[in-house]
Amino acid sequence: MAVLDQGSKPFAKSARAGKQIDNAESGRQIRLLTKFTQPVYTRFKDKNQDTMADIVDELTRSRMMSGIRGKNTKPELALRRALHARGFRFRLHSSVVPGRPDLVLPKYHAVVFVHGCFWHRHEGCRYTTSPSTRPEFWQAKFAANIARDSTVRRDLLEAGWRVATIWECALRKPERVSEAVSTLQKWLLGSEDEIEIGGEA
Numbered sequence: 409m410a411v412l413d414q415g416s417k418p419f420a421k422s423a424r425a426g427k428q429i430d431n432a433e434s435g436r437q438i439r440l441l442t443k444f445t446q447p448v449y450t451r452f453k454d455k456n457q458d459t460m461a462d463i464v465d466e467l468t469r470s471r472m473m474s475g476i477r478g479k480n481t482k483p484e485l486a487l488r489r490a491l492h493a494r495g496f497r498f499r500l501h502s503s504v505v506p507g508r509p510d511l512v513l514p515k516y517h518a519v520v521f522v523h524g525c526f527w528h529r530h531e532g533c534r535y536t537t538s539p540s541t542r543p544e545f546w547q548a549k550f551a552a553n554i555a556r557d558s559t560v561r562r563d564l565l566e567a568g569w570r571v572a573t574i575w576e577c578a579l580r581k582p583e584r585v586s587e588a589v590s591t592l593q594k595w596l597l598g599s600e601d602e603i604e605i606g607g608e609a
């Protein structure tokens with residue numbers, strides 16, 4: 409990440425810091441920003457008049473912290489554990505597969521994405537909140553995410569992969585995890601190309 413490359417150099421360009429926030433695609437970047445020395449943070453604040461903390465509500469922020477490209481998120485770990493316990497073996501975030509899916513199960517020609525509801529815009533989901541400020545910024549960001557997801561899914565299907573999408577809301581409670589994994593298991597053992605698992609009871 410660009411932020412890390414700065415090393416111990418004084419982070420002199422506040423414009424750069426602003427860019428990082430604008431491009432913030434994961435909680436990781438946001439957390440890194442808050443680790444900057446106070447003067448840098450203050451300069452950024454002066455320039456942009458607000459901070460991440462000011463512009464999004466509590467629920468949204470927690471969604472952001474789980475991150476669109478977050479790896480090893482709690483829901484993802486719950487899924488892995490449950491799937492592994494049922495005897496399935498998989499590779500993680502394989503970079504040789506388009507879109508770097510969260511799980512790859514070569515034996516079943518299947519990939520699994522765990523999608524955060526906020527970032528990937530799970531339709532009709534209570535976690536798919538919309539920040540009330542800078543609506544155009546967010547709309548553009550969300551549209552880009554949706555477009556990317558759609559391209560990745562199409563590329564995978566064309567390459568002969570089967571594609572499962574599991575929304576994080578389906579993995580938030582232990583009892584829901586086993587339900588979701590049962591559904592996924594059936595799909596893995598079947599022959600359908602695609603499945604989407606999500607929704608809160």
Ligand SMILES: [Zn+2]
Pocket residue numbers: 525530533534535536575576577578606607
């Ligand atoms: Zn959801």
